Amino acid sequence: MKNDHSLSALISLLRYAKSHRPRILLAAFCSIVNKVFDVMPEILIGIAIDVVVNQQSSFVATLGFETPASQITVLAVLTFFIWAGESLFEYFHLILWRNLAQRLQAELRQDAYNSVQQQELAYFENRSSGELISILNDDVNQLERFLDGGVNDLIQTFVTIILVGGVFFYLSPTIAVLAFTPIPIIIWGAFFFLRRATPLYANVREQVGQLANRLANNIGGIATIKAYTAEARESAALAEQSERYVEANRRAIAVSSAFIPVIRMAILAGFLFTFVYGAKLTLSGDLNVGAYGVLVFLTQRLLWPLTDLAKTIDLYERAMASTRRILGLIGDQRERQTHVTTLELPRPVTGSLEFSGLSFHYPRSGAGVDNLNMSVAAGSTIALVGATGSGKSTVIKLLLRFYEPDSGTIKLDGIPITEIPKDELRSSIGLVSQDTFLFEGTIGENISYGNPLAGDTEIVSAAKAAEAWEFIENLPDQLDTQIGERGVRLSGGQRQRISLARAILKDPPVLVLDEATSAVDNETEAAIQRSLQKISSTRTVLLIAHRLSTVVAADNIVVINQGKIVEQGSHQELIALSGYYNSQWRVQTGLEGVTLSR
Secondary structure (H helix, E strand, C coil), rough: CCHHHHHHHHHHHHHHHHHHCCCCCCHHHHHHHHHHHHHHHHHHHHHHHHHHHHHHHHHHHCCCCCHHHHHHHHHHHHHHHHHHHHHHHHHHHHHHHHHHEEEHHHHHHHHHHHHHCCCCCHHHHHHCCCHHHHHHHHHHHHHHHHHHHHHHHHHHHHHHHHHHHHHHHHHHHHHHHHHCHHHHHHHHHHHHHHHHHHHHHHHHHHHHHHHHHHHHHHHCCCHHHCCCCCHHHHHHHEEEEEHHHHHHHHHHHHHHHHHHHHHHHHHHHHHHHHHHHHHHHHHHCCCCCHHHHHHHHHHEEEEEHHHHHHHHHHHHHHHHHHHHHHHHHHCCCCCCCCCCCCCCCCCCCCCCCCEEEEEECCCCCCCCEEEEEEECCCCEEEECCCCCCCCCHHHHHCCCCCCCCCCCEEEEECCCCCCCCCCHHHHHHEEECCCCCCCCCCHHHHHHHHCCCCCCCCCCCHHCCCCCCCCCCCCCCCCCCCCHHHHHHHHHHHHHHHHHHEEEEEEECEEEECCCCCCCCCHHHHHHHHHHHHHHHHHHEECCCCCHHCCCCCCEEEEEECEHHHHHHEEHHHHHHHCCHHHHHHHHCCCCCCCCCC
């Protein structure tokens, strides 16, 4: 059953690589020809012995070369061309297989990555980043190693058995039967160990993913580890995970290593059959001396390379375990396309939004929104406020179609967003979130991520609108300043302003700020508010905030509690209601000495 899994993975891989079949066939042809030339020298050695022993009555003499000198000359010329041919076709098959391995690994990694990008957001809640990186990197490289040499080894082993077997049965069918007796045992042993190794290597790949996940988490959270002086604890946890990986490999190695000694004994039996019985036939005159030499040399050529079959099978099983993970990732369900439509947004997009009967709940926590109804006029600024977990960010995720609602609709400019292609919908929305993500590179590259075709003038203009240009201008390299991984060389406020500049440069009709000021200082908050005043007149702004001071100027403030709208209106109207908003405002402004409910 386990062996069937490996075969199924190999078939799936061949189907995936169908566009490369001509190159695969050409590479296989070169491997076959190379092996034919590789076996020929042993045959020539036997023929040379025949020339030395029998001279004028040798096999070569029957071809018209009467003197021993001319016979040796012919053999020397043949040897030269055979060695040249072997070298030439070895070069060809190495070039073809290795380039094919590089091309396939690049395509597999690209397709797997593209598949990951197309998943719904919920997909990433169930898969760790370390596991995904392990598949995209380590598993792809593992498969590359097999394609680089393992396929050629399998082909050449099969060709050796066929070619040498033909010579054996031509010279002495009896010796051929004796010499080939161990081969079924060797093949049975290979598949026996293969079945035993399959689940073990599947476990090895799983442990690799878990180890990669822990490393990714620890490196990403190094500041937290240091802050809590947890270095020793995390080091011990990593050592424990590494030991599980070592143990998984130990069990797999124990099985694969046992294959070689068993096979060597089977090979010894085949060699002794040829060596002893062939000698008896030669001494009795029933077998030519040259033929005996050919058989002895070819027995080693046939059987000894089979010891490498264990290494090839080991490499094959590792590769098939990786193949199942890679192709499984490529075949994962993509984002649901609930409607196939040719509808396009009218141009220009005004940014009006309508939320009608919107309901959604996360499968595990049950949190979400219930029957939410809300209208957002084009060009207006609306704020969503409420306690943590009330459903504010869920509304934004539904708007961006990171999730699909359980019921209800969202309309952009009067068109249900399910009728709008996702790329067109998302290109109309700019997002600045609390968890600002900047890519490793320059400040200019990060701002222009919102519009890759923008020039320096436009980038500077966006930076000024986000009130980021003042600090950028004072940097030695300005827009060319390297910011490090995730912008580690910048302060939190600087990262947030660059993120805002990126969204401004995108120039979307709808701008969403999801807790964009929750983790910044008062100066940065004031700067972002000034920026909003400049840019909100030409676009629709959705503002999510805990800090109510940032939403005072909003045209409409919607208060959400436990997934439902409980109040809405302007700041003054909500203060006059003396309800939830008023209570939170008094807490945050120090008018009440109570703790803010969470």
